[in-house]
Amino acid sequence: MFLQINQLAKHYQKGQTLITALDDVSLNVDQGEFIALTGPSGSGKTTLLNIIGGLDVQDSGSVLIGGQPQIRGNDRESSAWRAQNVGFVFQFSNLLPFLTAAQNVELPLLLTSLSTKERASRVSAALELVGLAERAGHKPAELSGGQEQRVAIARAFVSAPKLMLCDEPTGDLDRKSAQSILELLNTLKSEFNKTIIMVTHDMEAAAATDRQVVLDKGKLRLAGQPLPDGTFKAAGVR
Numbered sequence: 001m002f003l004q005i006n007q008l009a010k011h012y013q014k015g016q017t018l019i020t021a022l023d024d025v026s027l028n029v030d031q032g033e034f035i036a037l038t039g040p041s042g043s044g045k046t047t048l049l050n051i052i053g054g055l056d057v058q059d060s061g062s063v064l065i066g067g068q069p070q071i072r073g074n075d076r077e078s079s080a081w082r083a084q085n086v087g088f089v090f091q092f093s094n095l096l097p098f099l100t101a102a103q104n105v106e107l108p109l110l111l112t113s114l115s116t117k118e119r120a121s122r123v124s125a126a127l128e129l130v131g132l133a134e135r136a137g138h139k140p141a142e143l144s145g146g147q148e149q150r151v152a153i154a155r156a157f158v159s160a161p162k163l164m165l166c167d168e169p170t171g172d173l174d175r176k177s178a179q180s181i182l183e184l185l186n187t188l189k190s191e192f193n194k195t196i197i198m199v200t201h202d203m204e205a206a207a208a209t210d211r212q213v214v215l216d217k218g219k220l221r222l223a224g225q226p227l228p229d230g231t232f233k234a235a236g237v238r
């Protein structure tokens with residue numbers, strides 16, 4: 001089992017109120033699985049994604065990636081751990097506007113010991129993979145929304161993480177661009193054996209994955225095989 005999430009709980013204190021963001025969440029994910037994480041607004045999806053990726057800390061419970069606990073924090077060691085293990089893709093591409101596509105993709109590699117030449121070769125391979133080799137020298141403002149998201153995926157992929165965590169990656173895109181992003185994520189899964197967890201409100205996007213997991217008020221409710229009409233067949237949470 002590649003990703004093991006055991007009995008996670010997370011609360012936030014907001015004034016006098018204690019908010020339960022995650023309540024006893026357990027989930028196992030195989031290497032090479034593409035999972036959709038769905039559920040109403042405020043159900044804990046982003047909290048779960050951030051805890052898996054080491055950006056947030058749970059109150060209790062554990063997360064093992066490849067059998068190892070995460071290294072958390074904001075220091076160099078935890079940033080390097082994240083670059084090697086987890087690739088993040090967000091709803092908005094968060095590319096740095098003053099850097100070219102290639103320079104944006106290179107960013108996570110600056111934390112590694114790779115040489116300039118090795119970095120350049122990884123960056124071109126990643127841009128090639130997302131179909132944007134010819135746009136390497138373009139700045140984000142010169143790219144379409146879908147292209148920007150492809151660059152963001154190349155940036156998440158370039159450091160060769162086994163796990164890709166995507167928070168509404170198609171949320172800001174038109175249907176056609178969204179479709180091509182979903183195809184790209186499926187390529188990362190099938191050709192590179194990446195494990196992908198994608199938060200989405202879009203049932204069509206969820207149906208493009210292997211399995212849906214639903215959060216409701218911080219509890220994992222159901223997991224099942226998505227059907228083409230966007231509904232899913234209930235199944236036990238593994």
Ligand SMILES: Nc1ncnc2c1ncn2[C@@H]1O[C@H](COP(=O)(O)OP(=O)(O)OP(=O)(O)O)[C@@H](O)[C@H]1O
Nearest residue numbers: 012013014019021040041042043044045046047048
């Ligand atoms: N930093 C924080 N401080 C206080 N409460 C928070 C914080 N982050 C999240 N929450 C609360 O925790 C709950 C879960 O939030 P989370 O962002 O994980 O939900 P979500 O399912 O991703 O929502 P959405 O679909 O709207 O993005 C919500 O009630 C939210 O208000």
